[in-house]
Amino acid sequence: MTAALVLVSAAVLALCLVVRPLSAWLVFAGVLGVLVSVGLLVAVAVSWVSGRTEARLRQRIERLEATVHDTRAKASRHEWAQEQALERIELTSREAATAASQTAWAAWRGIAAEDEVRPAGVAPRVLFVTSNGGGMGHIARCAAVLRHADRALDGRMLTLSTAASTVAAAGYDVTYFPSHTTAGVSHDRWRRQFTRRLLDEIAAYRPESIVFDGTWVYPSLTDVADLVGLPLVWLRRGLWREGTDLTQVKSWRDHVTSVIVPGDIAETRETAPEVFRDATWVDPVSLAPASLMPREKALASLGLDPERQYALVQLSGGNGDGSATAAAVQAVRDAGDIVPVVVRSPLLSSAVAHDAATIDGRFPLVDLAGAWEFTVTGAGYNSVHENLHTGTPGVYLPSAVTLRDDQERRARAVAGAGLGITADAVDGIAGAVAELIAGRHIDEVRTAIRDNPSAQGAASAAEAIVIPAIKRMAAH
Structure with a gap:
């Protein structure tokens, strides 16, 4: 159509050259035809160029989409493989941990069956584990329970406190394990080492329960207690500052078997945060002797x-x-x-x-x-x-x-x-x-x-500690 318009416009212009007198209308029609023809030619050219550019752009987009799709597919395959590898690693770790715990527990059962029969009424063995605080509070509180237990239990301490040697010199059965900070290793490595140490302690000491005194129950304690089937008791000092993270306290049943709260001059069950009230409360616990030295x-x-x-x-x-x-x-x-x-x-x-x-x-x-x-x-x-x-x-x-x-x-x-x-x-x-x-x-x-005498709660704490231990002994 564009070619026909160009031919017609050219014919009109030629006619203007031979016809006399010159017709203005013919000249106008010829010029108009040429302009329209040129416009159409430009439009066609622009359309062709645009179409070609769009086609090339579409091809690039398709290639890019294909690349992205392929990359995603490869990434998905890599992530899938990675997830499978992680699952295998976790499974292997769980199997290794279970095997280690079963080995330790089998050793415990084998030794117990071979060289002794625990008669009824014998004091249960309790492994006390303490964190490392700013002072000697955690290890001293466990020592106080042992001191006032009146043979209700037989206890050994595994502590992160650097005061372990001082307490051991007083005749307590104490073994030291360096805290994460003191050891200078990563959290993951420390946790693995601590877990192995706990299993070693259980295999050697053969306790009926574990008591932890600290502000945060280590996952290793929960894991090991679950693996070997021992009750885990949290001896938790109260009077925490406002704003302290109470997540573990609110969900304590997910971490421990029971919670014992030593009383405090500044706090009672009624004045403590509500999440603390669902626990066993005893009078204040200290190392103070029943009678003072003159x-x-x-x-x-x-x-x-x-x-x-x-x-x-x-x-x-x-x-x-x-x-x-x-x-x-x-x-x-x-x-x-x-x-x-x-x-x-x-x-x-x-x-x-x-x-x-x-x-x-x-x-x-x-x-x-x-x-x-x-x-x-x-x-x-x-x-x-x-x-x-x-x-x-x-x-x-x-x-x-x-x-x-x-x-x-x-x-x-x-x-x-x-x-x-x-x-x-x-x-x-x-x-x-x-x-x-x-x-x-x-x-x-x-x-x-x-x-205004303050009652000593260490003996009551010992009684509360041995309850799950005695139940476990009776079950076995």
């Missing part, structure tokens, strides 16, 4: 002059042996004729020298509580309740750096009940010590503690 005997064992009076300064577990200890020593010296006694903490590799009598860390130091007129300590669980169980007045400096233990609230509760004095900060120690000494407030605090 003052003269305690001082003699420490090599101290019985003609002098002494105050124990023990600030660790978040307070350290630095400025707080120096301030406490100076405060005791300034407030009266009382000699400050500083304990070198077993948790510290070195100790700072202070103008005070110095003794090596002893365990349990609470046995010598009769030597002190009062103590200057942190407001940790053990420090506070050991004083309350022994009737010892105290000045408490709560630590603000403990991750979960709300020492500020515990210190306020003690002070509010008239059972001690609180120093809000290091620069408040001098005033608190002076307040305790002046006006014979030491006697007033001692009397208040005696009139």
Whole structure:
């Protein structure tokens, strides 16, 4: 059609050249025809070029889509293969773990069947496992349960605390395993090593149950307890700071068999968070002995002059042996004729020298509580309740750096009940010590503690611990 229009336009122009006189209409028609023809030619050319470009672009898109499809297919095949490999690895790991646990458990059953028959009424074996906190709270609490168990159980401790040797020197059956931080290995590697160590302990010791004292139950404990069929009891200190992650507490049945909560001067079942109430609560637990060593005997064992009076300064577990200890020593010296006694903490590799009598860390130091007129300590669980169980007045400096233990609230509760004095900060120690000494407030605090006795809950904790162990022994 375009070609015909061009021919017609050319014929009209030619006719204009031969026809006389010249016709304006013919000229207009010829020019118009040429313009239309050129426009049509341009349109056709543009259309052809556009179509060709579009075709090439479509081909590129199709090739790109094919590449993407192929890549996705290859990736899917790779992911599938990877998933299969991971499943095989997990299966192999589970089989290996199961085989190891079965081997350990078979060894336990074989030894038990070969060399002994556990008669009815024999004390069940309990493996106590503790984490590594800022002080000695976890390992001391387990030792307290063992001390006051009155043969209700036979216990061994596997601890991550670097104070293990100090506790072992006191006659406790303790073995040490370095924490993840101390070992300097990855979490995955540490977990594998810890799992193997737990299996070794179970094979060697053959416990009827496991007790864990710490703020977070390690997955290795749950896995091993499930594999070998042992009850796992969580001995969980309360009075956690607000904002602490309670995920594991809310789902404790997914991790442990039961939970035991030692009581606290600053918390009861009724005042604790609701998720804590569905547990076994006992009175406060401490290493305090049933009866105190006489003052003269305690001082003699420490090599101290019985003609002098002494105050124990023990600030660790978040307070350290630095400025707080120096301030406490100076405060005791300034407030009266009382000699400050500083304990070198077993948790510290070195100790700072202070103008005070110095003794090596002893365990349990609470046995010598009769030597002190009062103590200057942190407001940790053990420090506070050991004083309350022994009737010892105290000045408490709560630590603000403990991750979960709300020492500020515990210190306020003690002070509010008239059972001690609180120093809000290091620069408040001098005033608190002076307040305790002046006006014979030491006697007033001692009397208040005696009139409001705190029951010892360690024996009750031991009874609660052995219940699942005895059930398991009866089942076997």
